[in-house]
Amino acid sequence: MKPYESLSREEQQQELAVVRAKFEELKSRSLELDMSRGKPCIDQLDMVSDLLTVLQSPADCIVDGIDARNYGGLRGLPIAKKYFSEILGCDPECVYVAGNSSLAMMYGVVETAMSAGLLESEKPWHELESVKFICPVPGYDRHFRIAERIGIEMVTVPMTPTGPDMDMVEELIKDESVRGMWCVPKFSNPDGIIYSKETVHRLANMKPAAKDFLLMWDNAYCIHEIEGDFVPFEDIISLCREAGRPNMVFEFASTSKVTFPGAGVAVMIASEENLAYLMQFIGTELISYNKINQLRHVLYLKDKEHTLELMKRHAEILRPKFNMVLDILEQEIAPRGLAKWQRPKGGYFISVDAMEGTAKRALQLCKEAGVVMTPAGATFPYGKDPKDSNIRVAPTLPPVSELKAAMEVFCISLRIAALEKLLNQ
Amino acid sequence: MKPYESLSREEQQQELAVVRAKFEELKSRSLELDMSRGKPCIDQLDMVSDLLTVLQSPADCIVDGIDARNYGGLRGLPIAKKYFSEILGCDPECVYVAGNSSLAMMYGVVETAMSAGLLESEKPWHELESVKFICPVPGYDRHFRIAERIGIEMVTVPMTPTGPDMDMVEELIKDESVRGMWCVPKFSNPDGIIYSKETVHRLANMKPAAKDFLLMWDNAYCIHEIEGDFVPFEDIISLCREAGRPNMVFEFASTSKVTFPGAGVAVMIASEENLAYLMQFIGTELISYNKINQLRHVLYLKDKEHTLELMKRHAEILRPKFNMVLDILEQEIAPRGLAKWQRPKGGYFISVDAMEGTAKRALQLCKEAGVVMTPAGATFPYGKDPKDSNIRVAPTLPPVSELKAAMEVFCISLRIAALEKLLNQ
Numbered sequence: 017m018k019p020y021e022s023l024s025r026e027e028q029q030q031e032l033a034v035v036r037a038k039f040e041e042l043k044s045r046s047l048e049l050d051m052s053r054g055k056p057c058i059d060q061l062d063m064v065s066d067l068l069t070v071l072q073s074p075a076d077c078i079v080d081g082i083d084a085r086n087y088g089g090l091r092g093l094p095i096a097k098k099y100f101s102e103i104l105g106c107d108p109e110c111v112y113v114a115g116n117s118s119l120a121m122m123y124g125v126v127e128t129a130m131s132a133g134l135l136e137s138e139k140p141w142h143e144l145e146s147v148k149f150i151c152p153v154p155g156y157d158r159h160f161r162i163a164e165r166i167g168i169e170m171v172t173v174p175m176t177p178t179g180p181d182m183d184m185v186e187e188l189i190k191d192e193s194v195r196g197m198w199c200v201p202k203f204s205n206p207d208g209i210i211y212s213k214e215t216v217h218r219l220a221n222m223k224p225a226a227k228d229f230l231l232m233w234d235n236a237y238c239i240h241e242i243e244g245d246f247v248p249f250e251d252i253i254s255l256c257r258e259a260g261r262p263n264m265v266f267e268f269a270s271t272s273k274v275t276f277p278g279a280g281v282a283v284m285i286a287s288e289e290n291l292a293y294l295m296q297f298i299g300t301e302l303i304s305y306n307k308i309n310q311l312r313h314v315l316y317l318k319d320k321e322h323t324l325e326l327m328k329r330h331a332e333i334l335r336p337k338f339n340m341v342l343d344i345l346e347q348e349i350a351p352r353g354l355a356k357w358q359r360p361k362g363g364y365f366i367s368v369d370a371m372e373g374t375a376k377r378a379l380q381l382c383k384e385a386g387v388v389m390t391p392a393g394a395t396f397p398y399g400k401d402p403k404d405s406n407i408r409v410a411p412t413l414p415p416v417s418e419l420k421a422a423m424e425v426f427c428i429s430l431r432i433a434a435l436e437k438l439l440n441q
Numbered sequence: 442m443k444p445y446e447s448l449s450r451e452e453q454q455q456e457l458a459v460v461r462a463k464f465e466e467l468k469s470r471s472l473e474l475d476m477s478r479g480k481p482c483i484d485q486l487d488m489v490s491d492l493l494t495v496l497q498s499p500a501d502c503i504v505d506g507i508d509a510r511n512y513g514g515l516r517g518l519p520i521a522k523k524y525f526s527e528i529l530g531c532d533p534e535c536v537y538v539a540g541n542s543s544l545a546m547m548y549g550v551v552e553t554a555m556s557a558g559l560l561e562s563e564k565p566w567h568e569l570e571s572v573k574f575i576c577p578v579p580g581y582d583r584h585f586r587i588a589e590r591i592g593i594e595m596v597t598v599p600m601t602p603t604g605p606d607m608d609m610v611e612e613l614i615k616d617e618s619v620r621g622m623w624c625v626p627k628f629s630n631p632d633g634i635i636y637s638k639e640t641v642h643r644l645a646n647m648k649p650a651a652k653d654f655l656l657m658w659d660n661a662y663c664i665h666e667i668e669g670d671f672v673p674f675e676d677i678i679s680l681c682r683e684a685g686r687p688n689m690v691f692e693f694a695s696t697s698k699v700t701f702p703g704a705g706v707a708v709m710i711a712s713e714e715n716l717a718y719l720m721q722f723i724g725t726e727l728i729s730y731n732k733i734n735q736l737r738h739v740l741y742l743k744d745k746e747h748t749l750e751l752m753k754r755h756a757e758i759l760r761p762k763f764n765m766v767l768d769i770l771e772q773e774i775a776p777r778g779l780a781k782w783q784r785p786k787g788g789y790f791i792s793v794d795a796m797e798g799t800a801k802r803a804l805q806l807c808k809e810a811g812v813v814m815t816p817a818g819a820t821f822p823y824g825k826d827p828k829d830s831n832i833r834v835a836p837t838l839p840p841v842s843e844l845k846a847a848m849e850v851f852c853i854s855l856r857i858a859a860l861e862k863l864l865n866q
Binding site for chain 2: 053055056058061062065068069071072073074076077083084085086087088115116117119120123127130131132142158161162165166272276277278279297300301302303304305306307308309
């Protein structure tokens, strides 16, 4: 196999005829496969079934003198704060235990900043002429949708193997209209990059011109190793406090990929002052979160050690899937020089940078052959990848056999899109 | 016993000395009683314990081919839509099944109107000079807090025994800046008034000047009879459709006072067009609601007939509490002419209109003696009762023995406050 770019025009034409024939054959299989979202698979869900039955009687629902069944305790059960503080290595008083969605909490923080201002704001952001957020790219589409919905302009910085390009970040924050930044610091979505210690420290030590700068620290994959043991990660809350800006950061995490997605428990971690400030707004919106679900989770997950054992079992289910995707890419795509990717050690995605100008076409072909992928461009603000190159592969949901079929379609699609591009140049 | 107002000044002074002595005696008991919120009591929570164990295995979690454990199904499980449509007498396609908090859904609708506009809006409300909501008073403090938080001006109309004063409402809606109205149509909070058929029809047939007028129909107590059988109530969604304004109304309900408060299931009911419009905003905020909890509820509550049987058992627990409060008021307060109240046949509150200018003082005295009540004024926008008269009594949480002690404090406090008022005139 030779890189497509080094083939003669004639060879490229011959190759295109071959892969198009192969594509027609794949299309005729009428596949219906979904690699679009980071959804756990049924084996992972079955594995945590004891969560369903961990509460059996009224007595089980009362802990530390608090009845988890009734209203009250808007900041979450103390036992749940303690559990999550152990997982995340932070102070229990900085933990806010909520409902099932960390995304909803992120939306709440940004929406509050816009409509009422944050603790350190001089006025609500909607009164400012311009509000911008730094968005490392590729990044998480749902972060970008929140910013877009709320009317925040997004400024991109490229991801590097050690995290966002910090020289660019430090330059951008000199502009007072740059008010925040999205981060997925461990196993970034979609690259699976772990921010280096230096990156984390530079972020914690930022001195943005905007006093109410908002560092959105979405630690979605904090214990989600696939290869190797759990790697401890620094507590951004302490680091920002030590750096003299304790109120700059809000961290988020959830059990969506530990127990049941959509029926897990989400947490927000921030300075005590920040939490007290936000409480007044959250308290306007609801009376309390589902503490029964919080209690189920703590009783089932027990502590950090027990949780990390469970995560190892998740990893055993996920590892063959990630390896299959990576192996097929190595075999089918690397020698033809059609894309680049990272080998993530955790998280839920593999990020593929296809030949420029081919991502949309490749995913359109996938769709024609019954394989749904995250739309091209989704990993960039406003859904616009300027190079039309990045593709997020989510290998967790399909069984290994289906994954293989889906990857076959994906590779053929990448090859067709690349050949079409080269021949049209 | 004679009405206090008919006593001579001397008699009033003597009476004040007597009740003050009694108050000191009550204070010395160091009570700690809470009648501040509409919280179910522990007997009610214990009664629904089978909800905890209704899901036992992975197979239990899959219904109609949908795995309730995984992401997806942002509008709720079809089986849950069907259940709630039967309870509320509406079309299943108009039901949106969500998380644990109907209040959070209400906030979401009003916040969306403000930041992005509703389906029939020409522009987002924040671009309008003035946005006003009609608030029947006394009303629900949390409705008023949402409006205040979002920057909506509140205009009050008095409640009558048949619902809000409709002549006033029909006059107010001629003003285009009047964009919405809060309603608790069945067993209103706090009066426990059921809107009459005529009131409901006049509301459904409103022709407000504002095209995007928002009728917020908080049907929180839709099946919450305390006295007598379930009384069917009209489906406001159909009525508004028939009246030619299908998109004017959003209805809300929840199981907070059917199963576990804070761990129940909330629903929003609206036209299919309205739901489709709102979905795009809700989809920005979260991936899905807790469908495991939705499924638990449907399996446990089964259908309308079974649910109404459960509500009868709730009523049996609550009825003695309501009767005790009403009996004590009859005995201690009525003959002295110190307050007026309704005898609610359902809901969670008794609304007491004390002698004008005495509510705050009476509740301050209650607090001194260890009895926490909903703050005076809470039933009015901005916490300001112009007559300083209305007091919301929430008799559901304390056991009957404690309730008796709390009511003793409450009556003595009303008597002191009234006497002080009369003597200072």
